[in-house]
Amino acid sequence: MAYLVSHPDEVKVVSKRFGRGAANLDRYLELDGYKAVQKALGMEADAIINEIKTSNLRGRGGAGFPTGLKWSFVPKQSAKPKYVLCNGDESEPGTCKDRLIFEHDPHSVIEGVMIAAMAVGSKTGFIYLRGEYRYLVEIMEKAVADAYARGFIGKNIFGSGKDLEVYVHSGAGAYEVGEESALMESLEGKRGIPRIRPPFPAVVGLWGGPTVINNAETLASVPHIMLGGGQWFADIGTPKNGGTHLVSISGNVERPGVYELPLGYNLKKMIYEVAGGIQGGRKLKGVVPGGSSVPILLPEEIDIPADYDGLAKAGSMLGSGAVIVLDETMCIVRFAKRVIEFYQHESCGWCIPCREGTDWLRKTLTRFHAGHGVMKDIDNLKYLADNMLGRTFCPLGDAAAMPIISYVQKYRPEFEAHLDGKPCPLEKVHESVLV
């Protein structure tokens, strides 16, 4: 079970039921549960979509695509069934927020799926959880069964004459499946290999039917927007970056944890005040602000608003809201090597720039970290990574290349310190601070 933390600067929306027993349906009802969906049932589909558009809710999985706009792409008429798919394949290194939603507020995810289904005219919703989250699959299955037992889902929900089936589906270990088209392949019982787009899932998705795919946190935000109003949610954040988001803070800070902060909250303040500053009073080396796939920021680059646009302006991304903090004892080459080992392992091998690029980057960085690097390798790393960007079916290639480019650009002297058979200058330092 994951531990909960708290800070006065938090604005609890998605996390407001955390730690309050809301996995129990009666308790959830006491805490305004299933009110939002009943409100939505009395609204026209377009009115629901407009409310979400007004809220400026953007995808919390990483891409930050406006949710209302995504829903509006689903055709009104469709010969094939339409689907809603909740992406709970949370796997981006650094990210551990959806886990808390499934654990503490599973019905909010169901309610989000229901409202999305009302908005796009779907009769079937799937909640896909990563295979490692077995205890959460059990929690979600119970929540779904409880909701069926009360008639909240199934036939004629809340007497509306509308039907909606909701199913929980488990993965079996694959980062790549978090990508939306690979997610659909996996749900269809295949290898999680991405599909070429267009057509986008909103038009041709699961089993060829129009499909809305949203991250779990995105969907869990929806009921709160329906109850509080789109404008209320939008006002919490910054322009075009509506609401709050769950920030998973990890690495070398005093108080790591998942905090819910308004979009646009200052990144530096997040690290030094909310998370209690750098572990052991050491110096900050860098911040990876959105999961391991985003470019790193130097200490002098973090006095910025943490929202989609603020981080894009700083040359990085908000991603999944995972803030990974590195202190001065971590060797950047070692860090880069670990990042690329991950992407090389997770590359599905479907397209060559990603399959070959991640492998060559891994080989180069491994040799480099062991002290067998030559000057030319440093430029080669950037050359390899540059040639992966934008040349792959899905964003995994970019996710592997972007951080590596940023490490080389921003910490070049440290790469140079590894040359000519010199051992890593920080290896022993890092070991000495581990408790």
Added chain:
Amino acid sequence: MKFSDRLEKRFTEMSTHYPTKRSVLVPMLLYIQDEVGAVTDEVIAEMARRVDLTELEVRNVVSYYSMMRTRPIGKYNFQVCTNVSCLLRGGEEILQHTQKKLGVKNKQSTPDGLFHVEEVECIGACSWAPAMMLNYEYHENLTAEKIDELIAGLKKKEEQ
């Protein structure tokens, strides 16, 4: 092969969720593995028959997912994360300590068939790093002492 009643029930129930037969494949294979210990040749043949695929097509799915294995492993699977958030808090050292303590290398089981150690990618416990999974159970904010206690506890449980 014959499914247990529990697996049979799950298979029948899950088959109603999707418009195609093969859609049950990924979760179903994992549930079978949990009971049988591995996705063996018999499991593959049985699932292929049930969802109208060739064995090769099922094998193709099995090989993609990191949690599926075709051979059984030790009873207690220590899956230690060493990805970045864990790396920053000593995940690699935890992995090394566990391997040393059990006298095995990565992806090896102890000769008595009790323990298995595996280095894994991010398990979604980043804010509580370093972390590991022990047969689906999360263990977080790990220290070498906690690993020792876990191992000792399991050994004791097995002796009884």
